[in-house]
Amino acid sequence: MRSRHWAIRAAVPLLVAAGLVVPRASAASWNAAAPYQDPSLPVPTRVADLMSRMTLDEKLGQMTQAERGSVSNADVTTYRLGSVLSGGGSAPSPNTAASWADMYDGFQNAALATPLGIPILYGADAVHGHNNVVGATIFPHNIGLGATRDPALVERIGRAVAEEVSGTGVDWDFAPCLCVARNDRWGRTYESFGETPELPSSMATIVTGLQGATLNGPASVLATAKHYVGDGGTTGGVDQGDTQLSEADLRAIHLPPFRAAVERGVGSVMISFSSWNGARLHGHQYLITTVLKGELGFSGFVVSDWNGIDQIDGAPGTSALDVRTAVNAGVDMVMVPTAWRQFIDLLRAEVQAGRVTTARVDDAVRRILTKKFELGLFEKPLTDRSYTSTVGSAAHRALAREAVAKSQVVLKNDGNVLPLARGGKIFVAGRSADDIGYQSGGWTISWQGSSGNITPGTTILQGIRNSAGSGTTVTYSRDGTGIDSSYRVAVAVVGEPPYAEGQGDRPGSLGLEAADLNTIANLRASGVPVVVVLVSGRPLDIASQLSGWNALVAAWLPGTEGQGVADVLFGTVQPAGKLPVTWMSSASQQPINSGDGKTPLFPYGFGLTYAKEDSSPPTAPGTPVASAVTSSSATLTWAASSDDVGVAGYDVVRVQGSTETVAATSATASATVTGLAAGTSYTFAVYARDAVGNRSPRSGTVSVTTGGGQAGGCTAAASVQSQWSTGYVIQVTVTNTGTTSLTGWGVTFTLPAGHAVTGSWNVTMTTSGQAVTARNAAHNGSLAPGASTSFGFQGSRPNGDTRLPSGYACG
Numbered sequence: 019m020r021s022r023h024w025a026i027r028a029a030v031p032l033l034v035a036a037g038l039v040v041p042r043a044s045a046a047s048w049n050a051a052a053p054y055q056d057p058s059l060p061v062p063t064r065v066a067d068l069m070s071r072m073t074l075d076e077k078l079g080q081m082t083q084a085e086r087g088s089v090s091n092a093d094v095t096t097y098r099l100g101s102v103l104s105g106g107g108s109a110p111s112p113n114t115a116a117s118w119a120d121m122y123d124g125f126q127n128a129a130l131a132t133p134l135g136i137p138i139l140y141g142a143d144a145v146h147g148h149n150n151v152v153g154a155t156i157f158p159h160n161i162g163l164g165a166t167r168d169p170a171l172v173e174r175i176g177r178a179v180a181e182e183v184s185g186t187g188v189d190w191d192f193a194p195c196l197c198v199a200r201n202d203r204w205g206r207t208y209e210s211f212g213e214t215p216e217l218p219s220s221m222a223t224i225v226t227g228l229q230g231a232t233l234n235g236p237a238s239v240l241a242t243a244k245h246y247v248g249d250g251g252t253t254g255g256v257d258q259g260d261t262q263l264s265e266a267d268l269r270a271i272h273l274p275p276f277r278a279a280v281e282r283g284v285g286s287v288m289i290s291f292s293s294w295n296g297a298r299l300h301g302h303q304y305l306i307t308t309v310l311k312g313e314l315g316f317s318g319f320v321v322s323d324w325n326g327i328d329q330i331d332g333a334p335g336t337s338a339l340d341v342r343t344a345v346n347a348g349v350d351m352v353m354v355p356t357a358w359r360q361f362i363d364l365l366r367a368e369v370q371a372g373r374v375t376t377a378r379v380d381d382a383v384r385r386i387l388t389k390k391f392e393l394g395l396f397e398k399p400l401t402d403r404s405y406t407s408t409v410g411s412a413a414h415r416a417l418a419r420e421a422v423a424k425s426q427v428v429l430k431n432d433g434n435v436l437p438l439a440r441g442g443k444i445f446v447a448g449r450s451a452d453d454i455g456y457q458s459g460g461w462t463i464s465w466q467g468s469s470g471n472i473t474p475g476t477t478i479l480q481g482i483r484n485s486a487g488s489g490t491t492v493t494y495s496r497d498g499t500g501i502d503s504s505y506r507v508a509v510a511v512v513g514e515p516p517y518a519e520g521q522g523d524r525p526g527s528l529g530l531e532a533a534d535l536n537t538i539a540n541l542r543a544s545g546v547p548v549v550v551v552l553v554s555g556r557p558l559d560i561a562s563q564l565s566g567w568n569a570l571v572a573a574w575l576p577g578t579e580g581q582g583v584a585d586v587l588f589g590t591v592q593p594a595g596k597l598p599v600t601w602m603s604s605a606s607q608q609p610i611n612s613g614d615g616k617t618p619l620f621p622y623g624f625g626l627t628y629a630k631e632d633s634s635p636p637t638a639p640g641t642p643v644a645s646a647v648t649s650s651s652a653t654l655t656w657a658a659s660s661d662d663v664g665v666a667g668y669d670v671v672r673v674q675g676s677t678e679t680v681a682a683t684s685a686t687a688s689a690t691v692t693g694l695a696a697g698t699s700y701t702f703a704v705y706a707r708d709a710v711g712n713r714s715p716r717s718g719t720v721s722v723t724t725g726g727g728q729a730g731g732c733t734a735a736a737s738v739q740s741q742w743s744t745g746y747v748i749q750v751t752v753t754n755t756g757t758t759s760l761t762g763w764g765v766t767f768t769l770p771a772g773h774a775v776t777g778s779w780n781v782t783m784t785t786s787g788q789a790v791t792a793r794n795a796a797h798n799g800s801l802a803p804g805a806s807t808s809f810g811f812q813g814s815r816p817n818g819d820t821r822l823p824s825g826y827a828c829g
């Protein structure tokens with residue numbers, strides 16, 4: 019949402035008066051707002067009105083996106099540019115949220131100073147937080163978010179990112195990457211939520227987080243599903259490579275996340291640098307126009323990637339062929355960071371020569387303008403600075419810490435070395451332990467990322483110190499030297515140095531670098547148990563070292579909130595992360611993916627929890643109540659047990675004196691006992707079990723007499739509701755076990771000597787000596803075959819007499 023700076027309109031008449039710009043509408047009609055300026059009109063009406071006022075050059079400008087470093091405010095006005103972007107690491111100076119907002123407002127005012135005053139869309143890669151801005155909250159890269167398996171958390175992150183982005187003016191986020199990373203050699207694997215189509219599809223919730231409920235809502239930012247399509251499927255995991263797949267496989271593996279994003283109303287889709295079976299995606303009319311816009315019904319606009327159209331003809335630079343092929347394929351906005359003037363000239367010539375139709379240009383411009391109107395940009399074009407203070411706010415950092423903790427995947431934990439205990443001495447080592455840049459990875463402040471204190475945050479080492487508390491000595495040495503056997507445990511925080519697209523591809527080894535291996539060797543030489551925390555954008559080839567490590571945690575690229583890693587190391591938060599990608603046994607297995615039959619080191623979905631010591635058994639289940647008693651079966655139901663860790667299930671036992679035999683087991687508080695003999699009396703009780711096998715005390719008992727299997731017949735099952743030293747309450751369930759309806763029933767039973775019935779309900783009772791006869795009440799005498807009804811009574815007994823009534827029979 020933009021601020022309510024309507025006053026900007028005043029700039030246009032001033033410029034007109036100064037002769038600097040010439041409005042297309044006549045001066046007379048200008049004062050009366052044109053229909054496109056009327057927010058009460060439907061968006062399509064506004065778009066049509068605005069387009070009817072636009073020249074070809076104004077339309078071509080709308081389709082053009084230039085990089086901030088290659089375009090001036092004056093250029094935006096003169097060339098009627100539709101969009102400006104920040105490439106990775108491209109930021110104003112000083113790099114603060116406020117100066118981003120100033121920069122944005124400068125470009126936006128330049129756009130508003132054009133005759134028609136069409137606002138620009140400013141785009142940036144906020145791919146794990148607003149990562150170009152110093153001081154922004156840096157969230158885990160997508161691979162870590164995939165490990166959380168928590169789409170609602172990811173939606174909340176989208177909302178937080180949108181607030182930070184809005185606070186700097188930026189309207190448009192080149193995120194999420196909905197890539198399905200199939201080969202870990204690919205340097206963009208960490209931009210993927212995971213290797214299965216389902217996982218990135220489920221995380222399309224981030225689109226809703228970024229865009230909000232409506233595009234003109236508070237802090238709504240236009241999202242981009244990228245990179246369409248198959249970017250994560252290239253042969254060898256080569257960035258910008260060739261995805262060699264059948265159409266059926268392309269659709270099954272790589273298309274579903276885009277479908278999910280379109281269903282969530284994603285505003286833009288970015289085309290992939292890669293090819294499909296040798297054909298560049300940037301010129302792929304079938305995939306862009308037929309499938310995406312046609313079949314999936316995508317109504318937003320398509321943006322090309324950074325100089326992406328240049329690769330169409332295979333020759334360097336932007337050619338007429340590049341331009342017409344991309345636009346005719348269905349690209350609506352063209353990211354031409356530096357060569358934007360040339361692009362406009364080439365496209366104009368193609369249109370004038372009839373090789374690109376005006377209808378195609380109009381379709382592209384209509385799509386772009388529709389999103390600008392929907393975003394409310396015409397009404398609120400400038401930065402909403404009420405969000406500027408959310409950049410790096412405590413609330414957003416707390417959310418990031420939560421996400422970091424939920425993304426940790428514990429892969430090995432021999433001897434329960436984790437969670438780390440407090441007290442004593444802990445040794446921490448590794449070049450990723452105390453480095454915000456390393457733990458954040460690529461796309462952080464700079465495009466490829468870098469080491470050091472590049473932006474404020476909490477390193478993993480600081481998190482460990484905070485969690486360990488003052489009673490614990492935490493010693494850090496980068497390379498692991500200085501450790502001795504007086505330490506209780508050593509934590510090696512090692513992994514990959516930052517990288518982004520291209521530079522992150524690893525065609526050779528996928529192992530740890532020598533520096534990291536040496537650090538771990540130094541720790542191991544002390545004999546102290548070693549916990550390895552891997553800070554990496556993907557699984558690494560560690561199988562040959564794993565046996566020497568006591569524990570292993572995949573921390574991914576957690577971002578600025580390293581406390582979340584320590585939260586799991588110390589068990590403040592239970593580990594819950596599950597592998598979003600299959601973990602190779604060796605680099606030679608790449609590509610390795612769930613379901614491909616290869617034997618991984620750790621399968622997709624793997625992740626340990628900390629085994630809890632569980633010595634306390636569940637509470638006793640409630641006394642069972644019988645129903646649906648037939649000649650051979652009875653259903654028992656009881657009040658559930660509780661347990662500190664969790665009830666795993668129940669055992670129903672038949673009680674015969676001191677002998678118990680298990681008659682049924684159940685995961686829920688109900689079971690049907692089958693295989694009973696007709697006309698026989700049974701006594702049952704129930705135990706609860708927890709996961710480690712602790713058994714609860716026994717429940718009260720229920721007595722059941724099975725039916726005789728004849729045409730008419732009924733059973734009476736008594737269950738003790740409560741008892742005390744001088745009495746009891748018993749509920750009796752009567753079931754028609756015959757094949758014809760009952761129109762009245764009677765239950766007889768025997769009271770032990772000295773007992774008396776002191777009250778009853780839903781029944782009429784008569785007593786003769788110790789024999790009791792219970793006849794149905796007026797309302798419960800009719801029982802269809804198989805139907806049940808219940809009555810109850812209270813009895814008294816001599817103090818200390820534990821006996822109960824017996825011999826229930828129904829007739």
Ligand code: BGC
Binds near residue numbers: 104465
């Ligand atoms: C930019 C990135 C862009 C890359 C493409 C870099 O200079 O900063 O945003 O993705 O070039 O090559």
Ligand code: BGC
Binds near residue numbers: 104105106143324
């Ligand atoms: C990347 C995109 C990014 C764009 C703008 C390209 O090099 O592939 O993911 O959105 O640059 O920075």
